[in-house]
Amino acid sequence: MLSRSKALLALSLGASLSACVAGPPPEIATPVPVLPETFLYQPDATSRAALGNLMPYGDPAFLTLAGYALDGAPNLAEALARVDAARAGAAGAGAARMPNISADRTVTGNRINPNQFGDGAAAGGFIDTEQVSFGNNVVASWDVDLFGRLRAQERAAIARIDAADASAKAVRIALISEIAASVVDWRTLSARESALQQDVYAALQLADLAKAREDAGIAPGFDRVRAEAAASASRSRLATLDSERVQIVGRLVTLTGQNAQTINTALYEEGPEANPGTPPAAVPSLLLTNRPDVLAAAAELAATDADLAATARQRFPRLTLSAALGLLSFDLGSMFDEDSIVGTLTAGLATPLFDFGRIEAEIDGAAANKRAAFAAYRGAVFQALGDAETAYGLIASTDREAQLALRERDELQRAAELANTRYRAGLADFLTVLEARRAADASGERAAAALGRAQRARIILWQALGGEDFERET
Numbered sequence: 001m002l003s004r005s006k007a008l009l010a011l012s013l014g015a016s017l018s019a020c021v022a023g024p025p026p027e028i029a030t031p032v033p034v035l036p037e038t039f040l041y042q043p044d045a046t047s048r049a050a051l052g053n054l055m056p057y058g059d060p061a062f063l064t065l066a067g068y069a070l071d072g073a074p075n076l077a078e079a080l081a082r083v084d085a086a087r088a089g090a091a092g093a094g095a096a097r098m099p100n101i102s103a104d105r106t107v108t109g110n111r112i113n114p115n116q117f118g119d120g121a122a123a124g125g126f127i128d129t130e131q132v133s134f135g136n137n138v139v140a141s142w143d144v145d146l147f148g149r150l151r152a153q154e155r156a157a158i159a160r161i162d163a164a165d166a167s168a169k170a171v172r173i174a175l176i177s178e179i180a181a182s183v184v185d186w187r188t189l190s191a192r193e194s195a196l197q198q199d200v201y202a203a204l205q206l207a208d209l210a211k212a213r214e215d216a217g218i219a220p221g222f223d224r225v226r227a228e229a230a231a232s233a234s235r236s237r238l239a240t241l242d243s244e245r246v247q248i249v250g251r252l253v254t255l256t257g258q259n260a261q262t263i264n265t266a267l268y269e270e271g272p273e274a275n276p277g278t279p280p281a282a283v284p285s286l287l288l289t290n291r292p293d294v295l296a297a298a299a300e301l302a303a304t305d306a307d308l309a310a311t312a313r314q315r316f317p318r319l320t321l322s323a324a325l326g327l328l329s330f331d332l333g334s335m336f337d338e339d340s341i342v343g344t345l346t347a348g349l350a351t352p353l354f355d356f357g358r359i360e361a362e363i364d365g366a367a368a369n370k371r372a373a374f375a376a377y378r379g380a381v382f383q384a385l386g387d388a389e390t391a392y393g394l395i396a397s398t399d400r401e402a403q404l405a406l407r408e409r410d411e412l413q414r415a416a417e418l419a420n421t422r423y424r425a426g427l428a429d430f431l432t433v434l435e436a437r438r439a440a441d442a443s444g445e446r447a448a449a450a451l452g453r454a455q456r457a458r459i460i461l462w463q464a465l466g467g468e469d470f471e472r473e474t
Contacts, residue, residue, distance in 0.1 A: 025312035026367050030301060030374045033381045035284040041392035042281055051468050053277030054458035055180055062183040064266040068256040069175050076175055079168035086164040090157035097150045099142040106135040134335055137326030144321060149313035156306035159299050166296035173292060173467035178255055180459045182248050186267050188452025189241055189248070191274065195444025196238045202416070203231035206437055209423075210430060223430040230434065234441060274451040276402075276458055279395050282465055287384040290466025297373070297380035304373040308366040314359050317351035384464065391461035398454040405450035409443040416440040 056062045069076065110131045145151060207227035214221050252263045288294055325343040329335045352359060419436035422428035462468075 025308045025363060028308075028367060028370050028374065030305075030370075030377075032288070033378050035287070035381070035385060037283065039282070039284060039389055039392050041389060041396050043279055043392075043395075044281065049278040049280040051280055051462060051465060054279065054462040055176075056183055056187075056271075056455070059183055059187070059271040060269045061186070061266045061271055062180055064269070065179050065183065065252060065256055065258075065263070066176055068258050068262070068266075069179055070172070072257040073175055073255060074257055076168070076171055079164075079171040083161065083164040083168050086157070086161040090154065090161050093150070093154040093157035096143075097145055097154065099140050101138065101140045103138050104135075106133075106137070108133045108135070131330055133328060133330050134332055135326055135328045136335070137324055139322070139324045141320065141322040144319040146319050147313045147316040149310050149316070149318075152306045152310035152313060156303045156310065159303035159306060163296045163299035163303060166292040166299060170292035170296060173463055175255060176467065177459055177463040179252065180462075181456055182252050182255070183267070183271075184452055184455045184459065186245070186248050187271050187274065188448055188455075189245055191448035191451070192445045193238060193241055195448050196234050196241075196442070198444060199234040199441045200231050200238070203227055203234060203437060203441070206420070206433065207231060223434075226430075226434055227437075230437060230441065237442065237445065274448070274455060276399070276451070276454040279392065279458060279461055280465075282388070284385055284388070287388065287466065288381065291380070291384045291464075292466065294377070294380045294384055297377040301370070301373040301377045304366070304370040308363070308370050311359075311362050311366040314362065315352060317349050320346075320348045320350070322346045322348070387464035388461070391457060391464045394457035395454070395461060398450065398457045402447070402450040402454045405443075405447040409440075409447040412436075412440040412443045 110133070112129055112131075114129055143150060204227075207224050210224035210227050214224050249260050249263050249267070252258075252267075253260055256263065323343070323345045325341075327335055327340045328342045329337065329340040334340060416433075416436040416439070419428055419433045423430060423433040
């Protein structure tokens with residue numbers, strides 16, 4: 001019997017040692033992506049413009065609507081709730097490393113067959129066949145976590161707090177960017193509307209002049225009809241702006257969680273004229289520290305690394321200590337007698353022997369999750385790089401477009417004025433005036449739209465570079 005016990009003891013020790021030398025989790029390379037030293041389309045590197053210059057912080061409508069969004073936007077509230085859930089998960093993971101202490105009270109009734117203690121036990125009458133016991137117990141158990149499995153799980157949970165927090169910041173920045181873009185679109189619509197109204201006014205003046213000449217018998221009625229048709233064309237373009245306006249209001253209702261009347265009230269506050277700010281020069285490496293989506297991906301990568309470590313530690317033995325201290329009596333009157341005190345103390349060591357590949361499969365799955373998280377991290381980095389390159393390129397192209405559109409507007413308006421002056425002096429015919437007016441029509445609208453696109457490109461850059469805190473800017 002002794003030799004058999006020694007053999008069993010040796011087998012259990014061998015199994016424990018085999019689990020301990022199973023090796024660390026597999027190594028997965030996660031190098032930091034190499035980024036270029038500069039952006040291809042960025043402005044002069046000496047530019048020291050602030051990032052906040054890209055946003056319409058001087059527009060009261062933007063400040064009002066952004067405040068509404070930060071107070072009650074549904075998607076932001078959802079993201080913040082996920083942060084709270086991650087914190088609760090980390091608190092639970094930390095608590096799992098501590099002892100678990102509980103208390104209980106029991107009343108137990110038992111009925112036994114006295115014959116189980118011998119044929120004469122029932123006849124002798126010294127065995128009570130029915131018993132009621134009363135117990136009060138305090139029970140404690142503790143997973144000692146010799147090999148750090150629970151510590152790794154706690155690290156993973158803490159990393160997921162960082163990931164959720166960064167994701168919430170990304171939602172916040174995207175929300176502010178969308179509101180800023182919507183306000184810029186609204187102001188652009190107003191500028192386009194003003195330019196088209198000027199076109200209508202100029203065409204009507206031309207029609208009045210043609211009618212006066214018609215009434216004097218020195219010009220045909222066809223000239224007046226063509227001038228009125230030009231005014232109608234501008235009115236038609238004005239009517240199309242209403243559909244764009246209602247789409248902006250609907251989008252802002254979704255973003256802010258406010259009703260359309262509240263949105264309209266904010267948008268009709270007077271705003272500043274379009275004046276695109278100077279874009280700041282930046283280095284691509286800043287994307288790794290400023291972009292919240294990159295920070296979220298990095299935190300998730302750290303969490304999957306800790307998950308892999310925790311999964312690999314399932315191959316090692318687990319030491320569990322447990323204890324119970326209480327009172328046990330068979331009548332309430334003797335509950336607090338000295339003989340009623342009972343207790344147990346247990347130490348258990350458990351190690352896997354033959355799981356037929358279950359733990360290894362879990363380790364392989366955790367390793368695959370880490371590789372996926374690293375790929376997602378690299379994807380976030382290059383997404384950020386691509387967004388910034390695109391935004392800088394858009395600023396360069398839209399600035400050139402706006403500059404040329406403004407020049408075109410000024411030149412065409414000047415040409416229309418000169419043609420009108422020559423017509424009044426009898427030096428040009430009405431067809432020349434009408435063609436000059438047609439060429440000038442919508443040039444102001446095109447210039448306003450080009451300025452709006454230039455402002456929008458700056459909002460895209462602000463978001464691509466990681467944005468800044470709304471309260472600090474305001």
